[in-house]
Amino acid sequence: MSFTLQHAVHSEIEIKKSRFLGRVEPMADREAALARIAALKAAHPAAAHVCWALMAGGHSAANDDGEPSGTAGRPMLEVLRHQQLEGVLASVVRYYGGVKLGAGGLVRAYTDSIAGALTQAVRLPQIRQRQLQCLAPYPLEGKLRRLLQTADAQLLAVEHGAAVLLSFSIAEAQCATLVASLNEACHGQLQWPDGD
Numbered sequence: 137m138s139f140t141l142q143h144a145v146h147s148e149i150e151i152k153k154s155r156f157l158g159r160v161e162p163m164a165d166r167e168a169a170l171a172r173i174a175a176l177k178a179a180h181p182a183a184a185h186v187c188w189a190l191m192a193g194g195h196s197a198a199n200d201d202g203e204p205s206g207t208a209g210r211p212m213l214e215v216l217r218h219q220q221l222e223g224v225l226a227s228v229v230r231y232y233g234g235v236k237l238g239a240g241g242l243v244r245a246y247t248d249s250i251a252g253a254l255t256q257a258v259r260l261p262q263i264r265q266r267q268l269q270c271l272a273p274y275p276l277e278g279k280l281r282r283l284l285q286t287a288d289a290q291l292l293a294v295e296h297g298a299a300v301l302l303s304f305s306i307a308e309a310q311c312a313t314l315v316a317s318l319n320e321a322c323h324g325q326l327q328w329p330d331g332d
Contacts (some may be wrong), residue, residue, distance in 0.1 A: 138260040148253035149201040151245050153233025158249030160216075160257060163225035166195040173199075177225055184232035187246060189213035190225050203230075207242035215250045220280040222262055226250045264308040267292065270318065271299045283321055287314050299327075 144161035157180075163169050169190045174262055177186050187208035189198040198209030212226040228249045237245060272280055277300045284291055289306040306314050 137260045139168040140218050140221065140223040140262050142258035142260055145253045147249055147256070149245070149249055149252060150233075151241070152235040152237060154235070154237065154245070155231040156245050156249040157229040157231075158322055159225075159227045159229075160221075160250060160253045161225055163190060163192060164223060166190060166197060169197075169225045171270040172225060173227060176229055180229045180231075182231065183229045185230040186227065187212065187230070188225060188227040189216060189250075191216040191221055192223050192225075201276075203242055203246075204239055207239050208246045211243045211247045212250050215247050215254070219254060219259075221259070226253075241327045256273070265290075265305045266308045267303065267305045268303060268311070268315070269303045269329050271301055271329065272322065274300055274317055276300070276322050276325060277302075279321065280318065280326075283318060287317070289314060300307055301329075 141160060141162045144159060147158040149156050149158070161323045162203070163172065169188065169192070173186060173188050180186065185201045185203055185208070187199060187203060189209050189212035191213060193253050196213070198213040200206070200208040208228065212228065216224055216226055228246050230233055272282070280302055281291065284302070284304050287306065287310065289304045291302065293303040295301040315328070
């Protein structure tokens with residue numbers, strides 16, 4: 137099972153006069169992550185580096201921002217993987233203190249910054265959702281809306297044509313039970329364009 141974070145958390149460590157400001161936060165995709173990194177760079181113009189790692193499915197990435205290759209972004213990404221986190225951005229703002237740490241020292245500093253922030257984090261289980269669509273006669277629209285709400289399904293869209301097309305999402309584990317109960321409640325009058 138994978139987890140995400142409830143909200144952003146921070147850490148700060150100092151190693152040989154360099155300050156490392158760690159942050160982990162929920163993040164949906166690379167576009168949002170790049171916007172957050174740009175905001176961090178703007179908020180810390182005197183920082184030597186703003187390194188980051190994003191674990192978000194096909195959007196995952198890591199960036200060393202000028203640190204020696206593989207000493208910042210990739211180690212932070214491994215911390216997120218090890219913690220089974222998904223949809224999470226890890227970032228570290230480094231203020232250089234004038235003393236070189238070496239490759240091993242950098243890896244430790246960046247991983248410790250993220251690990252330190254994660255000790256304060258509230259992890260939430262990620263529940264896989266499945267999107268479904270069903271076609272229903274107009275008289276059943278109100279009933280379907282109530283049934284979906286009762287089942288904690290999220291109604292995404294409703295289109296009115298020759299019939300009513302309802303698009304909704306539900307936890308994958310509840311999908312088969314919901315489809316069966318909707319079919320039973322609507323006496324077999326529903327059509328499932330995606331094959332359910």
